[in-house]
Amino acid sequence: MLNKSFYIYFSALVGVLFLLFFPYLFFSEKVERDPGTVRVMTYSSFIQKWGAGPEIAKRFEEETGLKIQWINAGNAGLLIERLKFKKETDQPDIIIGLDQFSIHEARKFFTWMSMKENYSKMGSSLLPRGAQFSDFLAYDWGPLTFVYKEGEIEPPESLQDLASKKYDNKLLLQDPRMSSPGLQFLLWVLADMGQEKGFEFLEKLKPSIRVMSPSWSSSYNIFKLQQPTMVFSYFTSPLYHQLEENDDSYKAVSFKNPHPIQVEYAGVPDFCVNCEGAHQLARFLLRPEIQKILMKKNYMFPVGKEALDGESFRLPENVQYYKPIENLTLIKKKRQLVNIWKKVFY
Amino acid sequence: MEKSILLRKSLFVFLLSGLLFPIVYVSLQAQWFHFEWDPVLFRVAVGAMQQSLGSTVLTLVLGGLGAIGLLGVSSFCRRTPFQIFQFTLVLPGFFPPLLVVTLTVRVLGFLPTGLWSVIFFHVLMNIGLVSVFFFQLIKDRAGGWIEVAQVAAVPRGRFILQGLLRELRFEIQAMAFYLFILYFFSFSIPFLVGGSLYGGIEVFLYEKVVMFGEWGQAAVYSLLLFGFLFLISLFLKEQTNLSIENSHQTSRSFSYLGWPVLASVGVFPLIFLCFGLLLSLPYLFLADLSEQWPAIRGTLMVGLGVGFFCFISLSILTYSFLRHPWSKILLAFVHPGWVVVGFAFLLLPGQSTAVSFLKIIAALTILYVPFLYRLSFHERLKDLQAQVQVTANFSVCWKRIFLVILFPQILPTVCFLSGLAGLWACGDFAITGFFIETAEVQTLAFQMKELLSHYRSEQAVQFLWPLLLCGAVVFFVFQGLSYVSRPKINS
Numbered sequence: 001m002l003n004k005s006f007y008i009y010f011s012a013l014v015g016v017l018f019l020l021f022f023p024y025l026f027f028s029e030k031v032e033r034d035p036g037t038v039r040v041m042t043y044s045s046f047i048q049k050w051g052a053g054p055e056i057a058k059r060f061e062e063e064t065g066l067k068i069q070w071i072n073a074g075n076a077g078l079l080i081e082r083l084k085f086k087k088e089t090d091q092p093d094i095i096i097g098l099d100q101f102s103i104h105e106a107r108k109f110f111t112w113m114s115m116k117e118n119y120s121k122m123g124s125s126l127l128p129r130g131a132q133f134s135d136f137l138a139y140d141w142g143p144l145t146f147v148y149k150e151g152e153i154e155p156p157e158s159l160q161d162l163a164s165k166k167y168d169n170k171l172l173l174q175d176p177r178m179s180s181p182g183l184q185f186l187l188w189v190l191a192d193m194g195q196e197k198g199f200e201f202l203e204k205l206k207p208s209i210r211v212m213s214p215s216w217s218s219s220y221n222i223f224k225l226q227q228p229t230m231v232f233s234y235f236t237s238p239l240y241h242q243l244e245e246n247d248d249s250y251k252a253v254s255f256k257n258p259h260p261i262q263v264e265y266a267g268v269p270d271f272c273v274n275c276e277g278a279h280q281l282a283r284f285l286l287r288p289e290i291q292k293i294l295m296k297k298n299y300m301f302p303v304g305k306e307a308l309d310g311e312s313f314r315l316p317e318n319v320q321y322y323k324p325i326e327n328l329t330l331i332k333k334k335r336q337l338v339n340i341w342k343k344v345f346y
Numbered sequence: 347m348e349k350s351i352l353l354r355k356s357l358f359v360f361l362l363s364g365l366l367f368p369i370v371y372v373s374l375q376a377q378w379f380h381f382e383w384d385p386v387l388f389r390v391a392v393g394a395m396q397q398s399l400g401s402t403v404l405t406l407v408l409g410g411l412g413a414i415g416l417l418g419v420s421s422f423c424r425r426t427p428f429q430i431f432q433f434t435l436v437l438p439g440f441f442p443p444l445l446v447v448t449l450t451v452r453v454l455g456f457l458p459t460g461l462w463s464v465i466f467f468h469v470l471m472n473i474g475l476v477s478v479f480f481f482q483l484i485k486d487r488a489g490g491w492i493e494v495a496q497v498a499a500v501p502r503g504r505f506i507l508q509g510l511l512r513e514l515r516f517e518i519q520a521m522a523f524y525l526f527i528l529y530f531f532s533f534s535i536p537f538l539v540g541g542s543l544y545g546g547i548e549v550f551l552y553e554k555v556v557m558f559g560e561w562g563q564a565a566v567y568s569l570l571l572f573g574f575l576f577l578i579s580l581f582l583k584e585q586t587n588l589s590i591e592n593s594h595q596t597s598r599s600f601s602y603l604g605w606p607v608l609a610s611v612g613v614f615p616l617i618f619l620c621f622g623l624l625l626s627l628p629y630l631f632l633a634d635l636s637e638q639w640p641a642i643r644g645t646l647m648v649g650l651g652v653g654f655f656c657f658i659s660l661s662i663l664t665y666s667f668l669r670h671p672w673s674k675i676l677l678a679f680v681h682p683g684w685v686v687v688g689f690a691f692l693l694l695p696g697q698s699t700a701v702s703f704l705k706i707i708a709a710l711t712i713l714y715v716p717f718l719y720r721l722s723f724h725e726r727l728k729d730l731q732a733q734v735q736v737t738a739n740f741s742v743c744w745k746r747i748f749l750v751i752l753f754p755q756i757l758p759t760v761c762f763l764s765g766l767a768g769l770w771a772c773g774d775f776a777i778t779g780f781f782i783e784t785a786e787v788q789t790l791a792f793q794m795k796e797l798l799s800h801y802r803s804e805q806a807v808q809f810l811w812p813l814l815l816c817g818a819v820v821f822f823v824f825q826g827l828s829y830v831s832r833p834k835i836n837s
Contacts, residue, residue: 002754006831017654020647024700044782048796074780081559085375085693177553214537217798342386
């Protein structure tokens, strides 16, 4: 038989659990829907305390009196999947954090309200041509490239250079099945060289690849520890080290070839409940002061020119970009392309 | 008795329904089941099989050596320091894999990749756990044999090869099956260092879900794999031999092997651990711990909550005490990947902080219970079968059998496994990431992962110490539960 001490200890354990749980049960923030709320579905890091979400929500509420209620979709790749399973109780008014690949999926399954009027409120745009769509509002963007540490590796001049001997075992890439930058790299190669030559190039590139990681974060962390290597990342990555660590040695490679860009979009679905509030928030995202928040928290470029005033963020010079719209024909063949990619790497 | 069998079966079915809930719920929501053969699955499965077989064999061999080392050390080490020592051996298995990989790069100066790298990291992370389990097993099950061998002056080498290995063959087989499944469905390590050939099954399923939204395919493949593992489990033989209880002499016969063997086997995980902790020291002093209180509270709640519900689930399984073929179902039970489990709970209504925490706890419990069952619980339950049979022959009511015979004897195992589940839960960020619905839902491991995803790897390390502390608290709370009930059991 169990002794008395067991029951006392077990009751104490239940008590401690209840004490830890109690404050959340009765004193946590209420999330019931009311007319003064805008429901925003987004990815988890956007709503973290170091993400842009909390500050934007605070300012939006101060100015409009509308409260933001977050619906977390986990990681950015799951936004559309989450939306497919939405219920009336968790129907979002606006979705923040889609990229040019997921908006293609988003259009297949849902109808989206026009954003033209919201764009018209914006001043001069920094966004490369072809990155704006009438049904989705771009709120930040960033060109992608390879990042390296100055003095440790000689930067390549063209995409083709990456397959040369001197980069053997030096490249850190991401898997296109798991990571948006990884898919960007695959489409970059295919857009630049064409499908057949692109896959031939990837075959040649294999000796240069040290790690093909599941996410940008894992490859970037390995890059920081293991040099000399080059990681496929954002043009803005060196800015982080410059501004936060006072380290100027991180550099972004400017290729002769046009660079791919990653654009983040917001969209208002036709099933929104507080549609006016959603559009208000969309317009709010384009305000210069909010663009500055997005720029500094996400380490991405703003879409409005005014946000750069007085900031150390500068667009790279003499760099050309692929238009996201050019990728659309490729993204429609995503399954086929990824299957060929698997044959190359499996 | 009839009534009690019905109740036991009902409880088992209730628990099984809970475990099956994610796959059933998501499939109902997605309205699928369609099947289209993807030839890549075969290649992925072969790669996963190679790495999991290699990892399993090496972990078993090195873990066995570590257990002998522990056996020797335990003879002259005091109880509390020895428990803490065992805890540190288990720790590498609970760090986020990304952190393990990055710390190893710091220690080695390079990142190895490929089949052997996957095996290396798997062994590194689990060797301590296996050593501790084999040590407990040898003490509990083969103690008497060691004494007999000593009296008969059997050489130690022959005793280990012909005595211990033979005597514990069923337990070794069960542990091998546990490790095989753990490695076969391992996600982060194969993906980080495996390269394309050894990327792993979970990655394949993740791709189906996230990239193509093919929930149906992911579920069908999961069921196929479940069937495959179920078939393997049918070949696992049941243990029939009786153990001879332990005495203090067990450890002494190996005392001269203690430190040398343990040092050669356990040295790398420990060096790695100490190195990682030392690295985090400067950042600890930079960090304002009071700011981390919500994350510490969240971590403790998740750890204790998961430990508590695993305790309840294992207790229900003890009460059910169902044998073949029921036990085989749980032995082969594999979840269709954490992404499906997380998503199932995400689709459930409720978004308050309290509900989010409950979802995290429930999802992790569902993921861990089948692992705990395979880890050692199944074997321990089998040990008690003879006693239960004898008592049942005297028409003793089931409630009494449970309270007097089953539960007190299985309690140390239940507490250890619940503590282990709590420890793992403290380090989880994958499932937690699904439920950060409000700013109040915070855990240390998730914050570490988020910082790692935003360039801030140095800041992430500052969470290591509080995370370790929370893990230790949770683990020892459940060990304490076993400890307080011990005197009565012995009397």
